[in-house]
Amino acid sequence: xxxxILNERGIMPVWDESVSWEERRKEIIAMTExxxxxxxxxxxxxxxxxxxxxxxxxxxxCWLRRSEITAHFGEESYTFKVQSFAPKDRGKVPFFVMxxxxxxxxxxxxxxxxxxxxxxxxxxxxxxxxxxxxDMIKHFPxxxxxxxxxxxxxxxxxxGDPSYAHLAVWAWGASKALDYAATIPEFDMERAAVVGHSxxxxxxxxxxxxxxxxxxxxxxxxxxxxxxxxxxCIGEDWPNVxxxxxxxxxxxxxxxxxxxxxxxFDQHFLIAACAPRKVYVSAGSEDVWADxxxxxxxxxxxxxxxxxxxxxxxxxxxRLPEVGECFNExxxxxxxxxxxxxxxxxxxxxxxxxxxxx
Numbered sequence: 001x002x003x004x005i006l007n008e009r010g011i012m013p014v015w016d017e018s019v020s021w022e023e024r025r026k027e028i029i030a031m032t033e034x035x036x037x038x039x040x041x042x043x044x045x046x047x048x049x050x051x052x053x054x055x056x057x058x059x060x061x062c063w064l065r066r067s068e069i070t071a072h073f074g075e076e077s078y079t080f081k082v083q084s085f086a087p088k089d090r091g092k093v094p095f096f097v098m099x100x101x102x103x104x105x106x107x108x109x110x111x112x113x114x115x116x117x118x119x120x121x122x123x124x125x126x127x128x129x130x131x132x133x134x135d136m137i138k139h140f141p142x143x144x145x146x147x148x149x150x151x152x153x154x155x156x157x158x159x160g161d162p163s164y165a166h167l168a169v170w171a172w173g174a175s176k177a178l179d180y181a182a183t184i185p186e187f188d189m190e191r192a193a194v195v196g197h198s199x200x201x202x203x204x205x206x207x208x209x210x211x212x213x214x215x216x217x218x219x220x221x222x223x224x225x226x227x228x229x230x231x232x233c234i235g236e237d238w239p240n241v242x243x244x245x246x247x248x249x250x251x252x253x254x255x256x257x258x259x260x261x262x263x264x265f266d267q268h269f270l271i272a273a274c275a276p277r278k279v280y281v282s283a284g285s286e287d288v289w290a291d292x293x294x295x296x297x298x299x300x301x302x303x304x305x306x307x308x309x310x311x312x313x314x315x316x317x318x319r320l321p322e323v324g325e326c327f328n329e330x331x332x333x334x335x336x337x338x339x340x341x342x343x344x345x346x347x348x349x350x351x352x353x354x355x356x357x358x
Contacts (some may be wrong), residue, residue: 083104098122194216208274230266276311323337
């Protein structure tokens with residue numbers, strides 16, 4: 001049944017027998033940068049970290065560190081804030097790098113004490129401190145955030161131009177946050193996960209695909225330009241993103257509105273390109289805009305690559321998911337939570353279950 005649906009949608013296979021998987025993976029990254037997310041032309045010379053202070057948190061069960069990450073570009077530099085929460089007296093622990101949150105504390109979507117009690121750590125940085133959503137500049141002109149780091153990463157950047165590559169910049173920030181995580185003695189770098197919600201779920205998938213140090217890639221309710229297939233989708237689609245949020249994507253994205261058949265990939269390519277690492281996709285049953293079925297089908301279509309590599313792929317019945325179901329026995333996991341567009345306690349517990357299984 002599921003393969004028939006994929007065939008009807010015109011979903012192409014990822015695996016290419018003519019090249020090695022490593023070569024194919026590089027091709028996929030290059031394609032997604034060219035057609036979709038864009039690329040960052042300038043690499044920083046170095047990155048340094050400064051811990052501003054540390055104190056016990058969550059009734060003394062973890063260390064809260066507030067620090068600064070500074071990327072150096074020749075004689076200039078750019079600094080943004082990062083926080084980490086590391087369980088005390090638990091040895092080396094798995095941890096999440098979360099894209100998003102405030103400068104001071106995680107968002108209301110983070111059940112921090114439950115994460116700590118289960119023996120997980122957390123690193124969180126505010127994506128807006130790198131480059132702000134353009135609509136926020138228009139609606140909140142007095143905000144202290146700006147386009148920030150753009151002038152360092154894009155040599156042709158013109159002040160005030162909102163046009164390209166926010167998701168790529170935020171993904172860059174996730175990798176810098178992972179660099180920072182390596183300085184935290186409680187964190188196990190072999191069990192690092194990147195997680196994000198909504199547009200930041202798109203970032204988590206893109207960042208996790210590119211940065212192989214992330215052992216787990218967790219896009220939550222990421223929808224279009226995230227884990228959801230473009231072909232045959234409902235809700236948000238390529239034209240909507242191009243028209244409403246052009247600054248999220250690379251400079252070529254808008255050129256393919258109405259020309260999706262010319263794009264040589266779909267979003268299951270990104271999930272597959274994480275192989276042999278693990279991917280967990282999650283969705284809300286009432287979140288029609290993000291299209292839970294298309295995210296599920298993306299997992300199905302990506303499974304072939306894991307199987308070709310001799311790994312369990314996506315293990316599920318040969319049908320679309322029902323509300324409340326969770327499939328976490330393979331290298332790709334998925335659950336459909338009852339409820340709206342959100343990242344709830346249930347989601348976090350499913351993420352942690354998946355990491356513990358693997």
